[in-house]
Amino acid sequence: MNKVVTICGPTCVGKTGVSILLAQQLGGEIISADSMQVYKDMDIGTAKPTIDQRSLIPHHMIDIAPPTEPYSTGRYVSEAALAIEDIIARGKRPIITGGTGLYIRAMSKGLFTAPSADWELRTNLMNAEAQTPGFLYNYLSGLDPKITEKLNPNDHRRVVRAIEVCLKCGTPMSRLQTEMTRPLPYEFIKICLMRQRDELYAMINERVDAMLAAGLTEEAQALFALELAHTPMQAIGYKELFAYFRKETGFDEAVSNIKQATRRYAKRQMSWFKNEPDIKCLDITGIFGENEILDKIIPHLPH
Structure with missing residues (x-):
């Protein structure tokens, strides 16, 4: 079975540069x-x-969709699979690099084909939760007890999604996951880069400042004039600047909000990857050189 190396981890940890070095060393493509x-x-x-x-x-898998259209995990897996096949067919090594845990899980564990988002239904469900706290979790427990046991009652986004799937498919989500999940036919070697939180947070704050100096505000202003799809409209860095453009916040507050949202996202990413059973986590705290990070990775790769 062909092997696919995956370099994952939280935002700003140092994946991009070391992945390029790794691809050069292995004769790979990213x-x-x-x-x-x-x-x-x-x-x-x-x-x-x-x-x-x-x-x-x-x-x-970069620059493949306009921000005015939705892009699903299912579409990602289908298109990434074609890219993997093409890379292998040309005698190269596929190297997956990124921090979207769901994409990585879907490729290596499988993804069932779920219905598209129903935003009206989601709004109605969230309104019901606001009126009666606990409604969502109790409602899902009646539809699908097995999936309910796996979810945090306070994770309203995932609970709503599970309810949505159950209602639109007429079948418990847990059954669909069992019957329709198929991983891609490769052996995934997953390595997650981690840093101590204080160091990572400081790096995030510095990168946000660098992004702003590089023209993030102007980039966001151009997007603000478009009718964006739901997901890019919520993207960190843009969402906060959109609020500034609408005069809902000041600029300094928007910058502070970007940094805070990015730190929180990194924290969620670290929790996700730590809880994945087949990922090797490497602590690279204090290591900033790409070659030195690569030296930490190489011993964990297949020969």
Whole structure:
């Protein structure tokens, strides 16, 4: 079975540079596993590899959809599978790089084909929860007790999604996951880069400042004039600046909100990857050189 190396981890941890070095060493090409880098015209705020970096190694699954249209996990897996097949057919090594845990899980564990989002239904469900706290979790327990046991009652987003799937498919989500889940036919070697929280948070704050200096505000202003799809409209860095453009916040507050939202996102990413059973986590705290990070990774790769 062909092996696919995956370098994952929280935002800003240092995945991009070391993945390019790794691809050069292994004769590989990079497949982005980032749910925001799929969108065109969202370059600075999503920390896409630069044009110079992409000239060193071919990158796939970047700039493949306009921000005015939705892009699903199912579509990602289908298109990433084609990229993997193409890379292997040309005698190269696929290297998955990114921080979207759902994309990585869906490729390696499988993903059942779920119905598209029903935003009217979701709004009605959230309104019901606001009126009667606990409604969502209790309602889901009647529809699908098995999936309910796996969810946190306070994780309203996932509870609502499970209810949505149950109602639109007429079948418990837990049954669909069992019957319709198929992983891609490769052996995934997953390595997660981690840093101590204080160090990572400081790096995040510095990168947000660098993004703003590089023109993030202007990039967001151009997107603000478009009718964006729901997901890119909620993207960190853009969402907060959109509030500033609407005069709901001041600029300094918007910047502070970007930094806070990014830190919180990184914390969620770290929790996700730590809870995945087949990921090797490497602590690279205090290591900033890409070659030194690569030296930590190499011993954990298949020979």
